[in-house]
Amino acid sequence: MKKYIVGISGASGTIIGISLVREILKSSEVHLIITDEALSILKTETGINWIGCPEEQIISFYQTDRLFLHSHTDFYCPVASGSFKTDGMFVVPCSMKTLAAIANGYGSSLIERAADVTLKEGRRLLLSPREMPFSAIHLENMLKLSRLGVIIAPPVPAFYYGPKSLEDMLSFYCGKMLDAMGIDNELFKRWGGNRTNALRRV
Numbered sequence: 001m002k003k004y005i006v007g008i009s010g011a012s013g014t015i016i017g018i019s020l021v022r023e024i025l026k027s028s029e030v031h032l033i034i035t036d037e038a039l040s041i042l043k044t045e046t047g048i049n050w051i052g053c054p055e056e057q058i059i060s061f062y063q064t065d066r067l068f069l070h071s072h073t074d075f076y077c078p079v080a081s082g083s084f085k086t087d088g089m090f091v092v093p094c095s096m097k098t099l100a101a102i103a104n105g106y107g108s109s110l111i112e113r114a115a116d117v118t119l120k121e122g123r124r125l126l127l128s129p130r131e132m133p134f135s136a137i138h139l140e141n142m143l144k145l146s147r148l149g150v151i152i153a154p155p156v157p158a159f160y161y162g163p164k165s166l167e168d169m170l171s172f173y174c175g176k177m178l179d180a181m182g183i184d185n186e187l188f189k190r191w192g193g194n195r196t197n198a199l200r201r202v
Ligand SMILES: Cc1cc2nc3c(=O)[nH]c(=O)nc-3n(C[C@H](O)[C@H](O)[C@H](O)COP(=O)(O)O)c2cc1C
Pocket: 008, 009, 010, 011, 012, 035, 036, 037, 038, 041, 044, 094, 095, 096, 097, 098, 109, 130, 131
């Protein structure tokens, strides 16, 4: 079974990371790290309160035996080492602080360390930076990482598939991120070309 690390850092949209974990768990093992700031934002934005709650509560939320939770301050855990093999890592959402740390090899949280390890081992890394607007510093950090092969996949909405709800948008974001990492999914309606529209344009 494939094995992925998922980091949820303190940017708006932590619910996207929470939803993504559910989708990856359908086919793979997940090693999840959530920062303190992310837990606080999750509570503010969704009402889900996982601050200081026991690990079992989060695992029972997903009803799985494929999920492993790691404290963002635990550098002794397996994902802090390149000798622990994984198929890649997602950071969703990725704060500008975590982005800057990863772009500069500064591993002060377990997410940052695990991302650094993922990079040095040449494994797949996807970041979903969330800020609006981006400064030149943010963009330079993203460009630097993109040039190293990191997938930069911010949660940018699309409208061609006719989203009607937040659920539709979450499915689209998660589906696109899974696509980018080569994980099969049927989370959103794909563009198949619409003959009628094509004719209407002529
Ligand atoms: C409600 C709230 C929303 C935030 N949203 C963002 C955001 O969208 N992007 C961002 O880069 N930082 C955001 N921040 C600031 C980060 O949480 C802060 O920089 C923090 O140090 C990030 O730490 P972490 O990446 O280790 O979780 C937000 C903070 C709060 C309280």
